[in-house]
Structures are given as C-alpha cells and as structure tokens.
Amino acid sequence: MNGERHMQPQDDEFESRYGDWEPVIGLEVHAQLLTVSKLFCGCSTSFGAEPNAHTCPVCLGMPGVLPVLNRRAVELSVRTALATDCSLPETAIWSRKNYFYPDLPKGYQVSMYEEPLAVGGHLDVPLEDKTTRVRITRIHMEEDAGKSIHDAREPYSRVDLNRAGVPLMEIVSEPDIRSPAEAAAYMRTLRTLLQHIGSCDGNMEEGSMRCDANVSVRKRGSEKLETRAEIKNMNSFRSIERAVDWEILRQIDLRESGGTVVQETRLWDADRERTESMRSKEDAHDYRYFPEPDLPPLRVPPAEIEAIRAELPELPAERRTRFEADYGLSAYDASVLTSRRDIGDYFEAAVASHANPKSIANWVMGDVLRIVRDRRLDDALVIEQWPIPATELGTLVARIDDETISGKIAKTVFDEMVSSGSSPDQVIEKKGLRQVTDPGAIAEVVARVLAAHPDKVEEFRAGKEKLLGFFVGLVMKETQGKANPKAVNETLRAQLAGGA
C-alpha cells in the first residue's frame, strides 16, 4: 500500500545484515483520537487552522479553569482496547506528568501512569507469508501538547496551542518485534485497525499517528533483555524501517567493538539518515507523576463496555479471511482490499451492485486506487469523495460482462466517467461506444478488410498465423474499437479458413 511495497526489505536480508545478533524492538504509538473536540474542553481538533485559533481558557491553562472529560474520546479508546483484545481494569487513574515547556500550557500533561485504561492485549501482524503476534502492554489516554515553532532568523520562538489538549491514546507494545520490516508492518497493521474501527484517521503526515521505538540487540538464542535506546521522530513507515535498521547496526557495531549501549533517547534525522543522541538517562526528566486531582478516576461501567463491543465493526483480519472465502480472492488481493476500511467498503458496495468480485477487485486495485492516490483522497477515508461511486463501478463491470462494451472500451468509459461525472450508460450512449456484436455487421467488415489485403490473406493461409493480429487491428480500426473482439476473432478465423 501507499506505494511502499517495494521498500519492504526481506526478512532474511536483515538476518544476514545482523549476523548472529537479534534485534529486540518495542513500539510506543501515539494515535490521535478521531473526536471533533479536545480531550478536556470544547475546542476543535481540526487540522490546519490559524495558530491559536482553537484555544480557550481551559486549553490555554488559565488560572482556576478545570478539565471536563470528552466522553467520545473514552469510547474510542475503549473501542481500540477491545479491538486489540486488551482487558480493561475497573478503574483508570489520570495522572499529571510535570515538565516545563512553552507549548505545554499548564506545566503538566494530563496522562495515565500507574493505572492505564487497558492492559494485556495483542495484535497479529502479517508480514510476507507469516503472521507474528505482538503483545500489547497497555493503552492509555492523554492530551497532546502544542507546537513550538523555531525560526533561526527570529530571536524568539513561536507557540501554537491548537494541538494542546487534543486527545491521544498511547499504545505500548511488548518487545516482541524482531526486525525493522516487522516494526513497519506492526505500524501498518495497527493503522489499518484504527482506521477500520474509526478511532484514528491514521494520517502520519499531519501527526495523527506517531511512534517511538525501543531498540536493543542481543545474541541469537539469548532471552535476556539488553539495554535499549529509545528512537523518536519517525514520521513515516519508511523512516521507522530506516531508523530502526540504522540503530540496530549502530548497536551491533558498538557491541562488537567492545562498547556498551547506554540507555538514552535518540532522534532520527531523516535527512542525514542516522539517529543522534538527544539525552541520556542521567539527563532524563523527573516528571513527578502524581494522580490528577481535578479528575475523578475513570470508571467505564461493564454494560457500557459491552455496548461498545457490540458495536465494533468487523476487524480487518476477519474481513480479509471473509474476502478470500466469500469472493474467491487471492490472499494478496484480499490483503490490499482490506488494508483500509474505506477500500473494503468501496469494494463491497461495488460488488453488491454487480456480483463479479474478481473483476471489480482488479478495477479497484488498479484504476480506482491510482486516482484516489493521485488526488490524495486516501487520507480522508470518505469514499463518497472518490472519483466514481462504487455502484457505478459495478455497472461499468456489468456492461463488460453483458458484452455492451469491451474491456478495452471500458477504460475509455471509465476515464470519461471520472472527468465528466456521468454514469457508464450515459457515457456509452453519448459517445456511441456500444459494442458491435451483430454477426452480420462484423462479417461485412471482416470481408471488406480481407478483400482489401489479398496478399496478406495468402501469407496467412501459407502459415503466417500471426497476421491474425494485423487483421484484428484493421477490423477494430474500422469499427472504432467497438466490435466485440471475441466475435471479430471468430469471424476472421472462419472467413480465412473458409477461403471465401
């Protein structure tokens, strides 16, 4: 997906890179909850507004104001916890993480610490032809900070607090990941899942999904967890793979030359393609976490949890299996079509209007997704904005199947549908693209073509069979491509054999 398939290095390629060292990787993913308003106030969460337009006394941290929890954010977090098979303890406790930074209005971030929302889940991550189960340690909710804007030409920094207070969940995995490709695959699988259940739009470019990686290496066969480094600032699948790979190699080099890995936070520099030390364990902040006294402990009643569970949509893994079984799709096609909820929904809507799943799958994965990506519609997750409605794609394929048009003409019809917004039948009618299937009409054209080229007919009959394509081309040209290719072929063969 997203044109990144070719980037996926092979697992064995990594194995040979790392010799007898085994990488041990855990990911901490921050995902922005898909709510309309912030976690503790009514300000909008929409992206791209004027700096500080989406602020109020609460998210500005003015004196005396208090947080009020966004119920929707809790619902979406619970949904995520259930979709990853986590269990939900009876209570979660809000905590304050204290530190000073200009884009942190209150001087603390409201998060969860000792008692998170959810614990002990897992995510099954398919990569190549095997699936790895990555355990999820915990999921907790927290508010985002604002954004500091540093410009070397100015003697000061600017602060934009539009993001301050935007609801996030942090999904922490166990160190179950064993290669950079698996780390990226985990992130992809998680993104698909969150998009599917509607808890996050998964837009990495706008920062709705971010990840930090904890990386260490050990000798193969060892079960020991070695000292790890935390890698930050990876904002694409590609940079996750590159950064983790680079860090693994750095640690291996260090260990092989007799050095030791120190616990530290390192930043991925995408331009220079390397990680750089940001701060060591000794410099680590003491965040002085303590229970947030302005918010009561979070208790989601079991009945509410069950109601959320009942409303969970079909999860991507289930859908993939169903697509293979019900539609007879290949594993690859099923995985592409279930890689995002919107794609699967579009596919199913098209199939509902015309039951030819294989052909529709090809159209969706080819022409439709090409345009969706070109127009960058794939981040909105709104199939209503896609170039043609799913039902009309179904109609288009139906017109091929009922031989109204040929597969080749269908491409023309599709392009015209996209540019004019017309239905397939309108395009076929208006442009006169209806396929010629009348045997008499076709026979007439074939006869005319053969009569005009007696020498080629001679050669064909002498055994130069590949001239058939030449005749087909001429017939199609005569009919502006509208002749039914199968009928043309059959008629040509019959007349050439018949010696008429």
Added chain:
Amino acid sequence: MNMNLHDPSSFTVAGARRSLDAHEFSATELTRALLDRISRVEGSLHALLAVTGERALADANRADERIARGDSAPLLGIPIVLKDIFATRGIRTTCASRILENFSPPYDADATQRLAEAGAVLIGKANMDEFAMGSSNENSAYGACRNPWDVERVPGGSSGGSAVAVAAGEALASLGTDTGGSIRLPAAFTGVCGLKPTYGRVSRYGVIAYASSLDQVGPFARTVEDLAMVLGIIAGHDPKDSTSAAIDVPDYQASLTGDIRGLKLGLPRQYFEGGLSEDVERAVREALEVLRARGADLVDIDLPHTPYAVATYYLIATAEASSNLGRYDGVRYGHRTEKVTNLLEMYRETRVEGFGPEVKRRIILGTYALSAGYYDAYYRKALQARTLIRQDFEEAYKLCDAIVTPTAPQTAFRLGEKASDPLSMYLSDVFTNSANLAGIPGLVIPCGFDTKKLPIGLQILAPSFAEATALRAGDAYQKDTDWHLEAPDLSGDQT
C-alpha cells in the same frame, strides 16, 4: 432590627434583605453606605485589594430595578466581597501575587456567576495570602491585612481579607477558600462565622488552584443564618468541575430549627490535649454547656490519627501546589521578566520575581515530595495517612452527629510574630487541616473572647454533605448567645 445606614457594621444579610424588600433603603443606598464605610476603615485594615465601586453601583442599580419589579432573589442587593482568588470577568484577579499583577480573566468563577445571578452586589476583591498559602495574611504581595480587633494582630489566613471585610462592616458577606483552614482560622481570629463546605459541594471552577484535592469555596457572614443563605446559592453541581458533587442541595435555612435535642456532639480527646490556651479551652467548654442546655448530648470520641494531620496536609498540599503553579511561566499571561536571554532564564527570573518566599518554599517542598526516590516516602505515605484520617472520622460519625472542637489553639497572634518561623505558623492549622484531608464540612462561629478581647471560634465538623447539621447546631447556639453580634470598635480610625 432597625437598620441605620450610617452604621452598617452590624447589618446581616437576612436583615438587609428584609429592609430592601420593605423599601426602607435601596440597594444603591446600602452600597453607597458600605463604600463609605470602606473608605473610612480600609486605611487601617487593608482587607481589600480592589474596591469595585463602579461595578458595585451598577450591580446595585440593577438590583433596585429587580426589587422594584417585585423580585426577591435571595441575595438581591446584598453587597459582598470575593477573595481575590475568584476569577471575575474583566476585573483584575491577582491571587495576591505579583505574578498575576495585571491578570484580568475572560471568565467568571462558577461562584462569582451564581452570586451575580442571585442579585449580589460585588463591592471588592479581598486581600489574602499569596495563592492562599498562609495562616496570617502576611504573605500577600500587596501588604498584610490587619485584624480589626487589634490592628497590630493578624486576621488569620489565608482568607483574611474576606473575614475582615465582614468583621469590619465593609460587606455583609464574603467568599473565601479553605484548603487547610483558610476560612475557619480567619473566622475564629476575627469573630465572624465561616463555613468550609464538603469537598465537591461548591464548584471550584474559576477558583485559582492551590491544592486541588483540598481547596473548597465557602462563605463568611455575621450569622449562621446568613451563611445558610449564601451556601444555598453557591452550592450545587457544576458540569465545569468534574469533582463537584451531583448531590441535591437541601434548603439550609429550613434546617435552622433551633432544635438540637438529642443531637450527639462528639468531643475528640486529641483536640483538648496540650497546647490549647486556657482562654480558648474555657470558651469552648462554656459553648458546649450552652449546646448541652439546648438538649444536645456530648460524647467523647477518638480521632487517633490527628497528630499526623499537619504533616500529611503539608505534603499533599505542597505537592499539588508545585504542579498547579507550573502554569505561571510568563509565556501566555501574567508577569514575564524583562531579563530574557534564553528560555531557562525567562522561566527562572519570571518566577523569582513573580512569587513570594512562602510560595517558593511550598513549590520546593512539593517538588521534593513528588521527586523520584522520595515519592514513596513522602507523597504516597501522605496519601495513606490521609486515608487513615478519613477513616477516623467515618468511625467517629458512627458515635455522633457532629464533632465540636476549638478552631485554633490560640487567638490572633501579632504581625511578624511567626513570620520567621514557618513551622509554628503551620501549627496554627492543627485543628483545621483534618477536615480538608477528610473532605468533611466545618463551621466556625464566635464563642467568646480571651482576656485581650480577641475573638475565639468554635468549630463544628459534620459528616460529608451534612452541612445542615453543623448549621443547625451553630444557629441554635446563636439563638442563646450574642458573641456574633459583637463588633470591633473602629471609631478611632474614622477620618
């Protein structure tokens, strides 16, 4: 009671309401009389950080219009004062700190708004200890407030200005906040009534936070009946404060029946041991006899974890404060140092210049208590002790309906007497801290004077959300006594 506008110092809320409804005087006349009183006595007291005369007259004018239409909202036309910790939209709200010297909030506190809707007239913002940190009101960045009974003495803190405003007749009622005794100690030291309601009874929205799990808003007034009237207005659930309780507000005035026959009043042994001054003990014992004579039963009870209350309080309060005050960084509002060369220096100098010494001391204490390696030994231990203290009260309330104690071991001390000894200052709160840790309500009413004619306060603690019980007992006491009618003589200060 016949009310004389030339001497409003003995006015009560209930009495003034009757006079306003009977058109004996208008809200505007009453407000002008109090503004005049303020101008005469304020110079020697410094109870107010701001006199909001213009706003008060506009409020009074509106109140008169409402009265003319026959409206009789409970506080219609009643001049009140708010501790300068309450956000007042468009009116400077400093929390008695340099760091908020020019801060004017774009919002009202929930209590501010409820009082305005009930028709109260905002006449001033009261002096206080900076960020409500103190027991004497000497920690105000804008100068100490003085006790009207002896201007060389402190009024108690941190809501000293709110107490003095009522004691000196500058307002008929006021609001303060109580985190460890900040309403009750000043009420006792200045001879007025003060109530700290149950945690969650009154919204904290718009009340500048000191220690969020302990802070609670409450009223000062001259009589228990007046407290009941104000509490009825400010109490109730507020969706803007997630810690405010969704529990119905009873009719507090209706609970003032005077009947306390069979009411079991608990006397905690630990509050009558060493350290209590003779005068205070005598006054409290006499008050108990008055209550017994009215039919209350006195029972001895134990609150065994009382000795841990002060230490527990100062760990939890300072820990929360160290976090609550993180927002005063000079970035978005309030004071910012001129000496800015880099971020760290901006933070440091802004806070060095903006905060007073007691605030800095508590931020440092609280930061320490929450630090890695000390959290378990201090903050977590304090939380455990808090649970034990809460359980003490739960056990005690199985044996009694309310608990009666002295409010402070001594009467008002001299200005500067404890300023250089924070520990002895902290011990002024020894009888008040526990109620905040347990979350329970506490009423203080005047119950006499010491030999220096300084007021003594009786504390009545009730179970959570049983404010009505404490008010009923306090009101019954006031039906048989007139300590609450005594007013300090400020004639020497008139100009």
